[in-house]
Amino acid sequence: MIITTRIHRVLTQFSRVQNNLVMKKDGLLMTKHVNNEMFLKASFDAGIDADYGISDLKGFLKLCPVGSVISVDKNRVKINNLEINNQKSENLSHPKQELEIPVDAQKIWTMNVNGALMKMMKGDTVRIQAKKNIVSVINLNEEVIAKVDVERTSPDFHIDIKGEMFRCLGAYDYKLNFYEYKGSLVLEALSPDIYAVVAIGREYDVTNLLN
Known part of the structure; x- marks a missing residue:
């Protein structure tokens, strides 16, 4: 996945809500559903090659300027050629149930x-x-x-x-x-x-x- 200006802007907004990020292979980027307060998501045709999570989104963005290339091999996440995450799968961030508008609202x-x-x-x-x-x-x-x-x-x-x-x-x-x-x-x-x-x-x- 290439971090475009638009993706970087959206992730910066996400980081103001929650410092965990989930990226899905279908191009869905989302914050975790925390304390029932705010849930953000955005979809991009971004070529995400695996489902994975970032536990320190603000730190991730500091290492990841516009134009960076993100690649994932199992639990290994790289920005260009720099490996930033080598955690066990149970320590990665995973999506929780989305905060949705109740059907009877x-x-x-x-x-x-x-x-x-x-x-x-x-x-x-x-x-x-x-x-x-x-x-x-x-x-x-x-x-x-x-x-x-x-x-x-x-x-x-x-x-x-x-x-x-x-x-x-x-x-x-x-x-x-x-x-x-x-x-x-x-x-x-x-x-x-x-x-x-x-x-x-x-x-x-x-x-x-x-x-």
């Missing part, structure tokens, strides 16, 4: 967020509020940082989300899908490179759907 809103707005939302807690046909993003100072007039048929709602839940995603354009499930919020973020699922429980100040 209720989708309450979908919105597109550009990179500039995502950068502001990453700064602190924001409230996403829908009243009638007005959807707003409001910061802690009760300042409206974004507002759009759209036709809606769903009930009015507002959701408070800590900015730290967005910090790992990068300031890019995303499609955000919000689901309510048993009193908690599940957020699905889609970009051209990354699919992310964030589970936000009551400890993250979620305000449930308001009827």
Whole structure:
């Protein structure tokens, strides 16, 4: 596998979420599902020649600049000609069950967020509020940082989300899908490179759907 600029950028974002990485032969790169908080995955036509895991992704990236060639022979992982991993198979990282949107979760809103707005939302807690046909993003100072007039048929709602839940995603354009499930919020973020699922429980100040 050749580490392209795009792959390196995605892996850098992954390293901000979790320091373990799983690479699959079908080109799927993913973080491990840890503490039910965030799970990231991305697919590339990258020519990965074996399933394997990296236990120190940040260290891996330091050794692996853009253009590096990764090869795997059983448990031996090489960057160009440098061997970086010679562990027993039971010590390698293996994928766990993915964090998925529950089938009976209720989708309450979908919105597109550009990179500039995502950068502001990453700064602190924001409230996403829908009243009638007005959807707003409001910061802690009760300042409206974004507002759009759209036709809606769903009930009015507002959701408070800590900015730290967005910090790992990068300031890019995303499609955000919000689901309510048993009193908690599940957020699905889609970009051209990354699919992310964030589970936000009551400890993250979620305000449930308001009827």
